[in-house]
Amino acid sequence: MPAPSPDAEAERSVVLLEGEVPSPLNPPKGCPFHPRCPVARAECSDTPPETVVDSVGHQVSCHLF
Numbered sequence: 001m002p003a004p005s006p007d008a009e010a011e012r013s014v015v016l017l018e019g020e021v022p023s024p025l026n027p028p029k030g031c032p033f034h035p036r037c038p039v040a041r042a043e044c045s046d047t048p049p050e051t052v053v054d055s056v057g058h059q060v061s062c063h064l065f
Helices: none
Strands: 051-053 059-061
Touching: none
Parallel strands: none
Antiparallel strands: 051 059
């Protein structure tokens, strides 16, 4: 197992999301994250993305993957 890097936090970039978190009682159509996503496309506002599982078991629900 690799030793943790003391500089790991310094290597991460911070992404500040703008906008409000949508209401769980009235979620947006399509991807629930599209109103706050900086790379959202037209399909994001209409179609919910499928969940994809990669070779190590990570899951993502995004039209870009």
